[in-house]
Amino acid sequence: LTDKVMKVAHLPCMTRDGKTIEVLLNAGLSAGFEHSAKLGALGIGLYRTEIPFMNRSCFPSEQEQTKLYRKVLQAFPEHGVTMRTLDVGGDKSLPYFPISEENPFLGWRGIRITLDHPDIFLVQVRAMLRANQDINNLEIILPMISGVEEVDEAISLINQAFFELKTELVTDINAQLMSKNSSNDELTFQQAQRKAQKTAAGLVRPKIGIMLEVPAVIFQMEALAKRVDFFSVGSNDLTQYLLAVDRNNSQVATLYDAFHPAVLKALYSIAQQSAQHGRAISLCGELAAQPAGAILLLAMGFDKISMNGHNVPRIKWVIRHITLAQAHTMLDKTLTLTTPKQVHSYLNEQLELLG
Ligand code: PEP
Numbered sequence: 001l002t003d004k005v006m007k008v009a010h011l012p013c014m015t016r017d018g019k020t021i022e023v024l025l026n027a028g029l030s031a032g033f034e035h036s037a038k039l040g041a042l043g044i045g046l047y048r049t050e051i052p053f054m055n056r057s058c059f060p061s062e063q064e065q066t067k068l069y070r071k072v073l074q075a076f077p078e079h080g081v082t083m084r085t086l087d088v089g090g091d092k093s094l095p096y097f098p099i100s101e102e103n104p105f106l107g108w109r110g111i112r113i114t115l116d117h118p119d120i121f122l123v124q125v126r127a128m129l130r131a132n133q134d135i136n137n138l139e140i141i142l143p144m145i146s147g148v149e150e151v152d153e154a155i156s157l158i159n160q161a162f163f164e165l166k167t168e169l170v171t172d173i174n175a176q177l178m179s180k181n182s183s184n185d186e187l188t189f190q191q192a193q194r195k196a197q198k199t200a201a202g203l204v205r206p207k208i209g210i211m212l213e214v215p216a217v218i219f220q221m222e223a224l225a226k227r228v229d230f231f232s233v234g235s236n237d238l239t240q241y242l243l244a245v246d247r248n249n250s251q252v253a254t255l256y257d258a259f260h261p262a263v264l265k266a267l268y269s270i271a272q273q274s275a276q277h278g279r280a281i282s283l284c285g286e287l288a289a290q291p292a293g294a295i296l297l298l299a300m301g302f303d304k305i306s307m308n309g310h311n312v313p314r315i316k317w318v319i320r321h322i323t324l325a326q327a328h329t330m331l332d333k334t335l336t337l338t339t340p341k342q343v344h345s346y347l348n349e350q351l352e353l354l355g
């Protein structure tokens with residue numbers, strides 16, 4: 001990264017006329033967090049929990065997961081950390097949980113698997129809640145949502161995990177304190193109660209959001225907004241599903257394009273609907289890490305974008321060199337274009353003008 005870019009890493013991601021968009025990190029392994037914090041990310045926009053599940057021979061226990069998630073949450077104690085529940089299937093497989101099917105990207109993936117296996121989901125959510133105790137920067141996001149029933153089911157499992165854990169914590173502490181002091185007098189009982197209450201209060205129910213990556217959600221935003229606190233677009237999958245192009249198939253790679261007019265219009269509609277229903281909207285796919293993508297998302301009204309750490313300073317630099325008015329002009333013009341080719345040539349031209 002050049003010096004001029006690194007100089008802005010710690011400055012706010014703000015246009016010349018004062019419009020800000022938060023820049024966060026995408027992560028999946030704990031290594032490298034400190035370095036990324038140095039690059040100026042304001043928290044984690046997407047922690048892909050399936051990644052630490054991959055290089056193993058069995059599912060990690062609740063205790064193992066708690067330890068891992070705690071490290072992640074502690075890396076950004078002042079900022080939000082959005083953890084995604086397990087998103088396996090599609091192209092991501094676990095050696096100890098084989099899935100064999102004809103169209104994996106249209107098959108058993110993400111929330112579909114964890115709702116069919118509430119045991120896996122509950123252990124993971126319990127570990128997240130435990131890890132979050134007394135830090136309280138956790139937000140939970142659900143992958144591959146295509147309808148409201150999945151959201152209702154997932155939220156009811158999260159509530160179950162939360163209330164069971166709270167009860168267990170209080171019972172455990174009471175038991176511990178009572179066994180330490182067998183005299184069982186009034187004072188000990190009160191101390192135990194206070195400690196138990198404090199511990200229970202340290203366990204908070206986090207905000208819950210969903211990934212917008214299956215096109216069907218674009219037409220259910222109102223009902224979804226009633227159920228969740230925030231939305232985050234997975235533009236990698238949204239592009240794949242909107243254009244019916246496998247994101248990993250080189251044969252059709254030229255058709256896979258997040259700057260396709262249909263994808264941009266979908267993003268614009270999502271941003272407008274989120275604002276209309278009063279929900280925060282972010283984007284955590286690769287599009288956010290491209291300068292023209294970040295400018296368009298800013299103009300559409302996205303609150304946050306998240307990306308790999310090394311892209312953070314560059315995106316900040318670009319945003320800090322434009323005005324919101326310029327971004328709006330670029331968006332307005334882009335939305336009138338009808339082919340991906342026109343979009344790319346127009347945006348490249350504009351970026352060159354910006355230097
Ligand atoms: C996405 O789909 O854009 C996304 C961020 O999730 P993943 O790449 O892990 O599917």
Ligand code: MG
Pocket residue numbers: 213234236237
């Ligand atoms: Mg995805």
